[in-house]
Amino acid sequence: MRRLSHQTGVGLIEVLIAVLVLAVGLLGMVSMQVTAKRNSYEATQRSIATALARDIIERIRINSPELTTYDGQTLGGGTITTVPASCNTSACSTSALASRDLYEWEQSLDGAAEKITLGGTTSNAGGLIDPTACIDTNAGGTSGSVAVAIAWKGVAELTNPTESTCGETSGLYGSINEQRRLLVITTYVSNT
Numbered sequence: 001m002r003r004l005s006h007q008t009g010v011g012l013i014e015v016l017i018a019v020l021v022l023a024v025g026l027l028g029m030v031s032m033q034v035t036a037k038r039n040s041y042e043a044t045q046r047s048i049a050t051a052l053a054r055d056i057i058e059r060i061r062i063n064s065p066e067l068t069t070y071d072g073q074t075l076g077g078g079t080i081t082t083v084p085a086s087c088n089t090s091a092c093s094t095s096a097l098a099s100r101d102l103y104e105w106e107q108s109l110d111g112a113a114e115k116i117t118l119g120g121t122t123s124n125a126g127g128l129i130d131p132t133a134c135i136d137t138n139a140g141g142t143s144g145s146v147a148v149a150i151a152w153k154g155v156a157e158l159t160n161p162t163e164s165t166c167g168e169t170s171g172l173y174g175s176i177n178e179q180r181r182l183l184v185i186t187t188y189v190s191n192t
Helices: 010-062 064-071 094-109
Strands: 115-118 120-122 134-135 145-153 181-186
Touching: 010 064, 010 094, 010 134, 010 145, 010 181, 064 094, 094 134
Parallel strands: none
Antiparallel strands: 115 120, 134 145, 145 181
């Protein structure tokens, strides 16, 4: 009878290969989770920008005789430092209402409604990341055509959007604006 030699260690190699396959699968799942979180965050920022653009457009519609007051405004990062009088408690002129609208809208852009306190310092926690908003009430040379452009800082690097130049020169979105996200909504508002 011949004696056959048995191969040893095969079970250990199989276990090592199974562990390697499992580790690669787990890394893939983690990577997928990180990508999903990043995309969810980007979608949330775009939803906030859309709601903010619609908000200022409705404010402009309500106060349409003051189209020129809204025109040419570039807001974000606390550019309005003087708090206008509130029109909620007393009657005010259309120009005072426009000033209050712009102030409140900028506060919403900057996330002033939500605050966080860390180490004794309170800062805004809501809104968009490094927002810049531009209002043009003579968009495309058409009287009453209102364009609202909102730029903010995204997570990943992409190409610079070309629909508007809003925020391009601010230096907030990378050296070639590779992190600049942009939302532009154009509508018509009658000023009568």
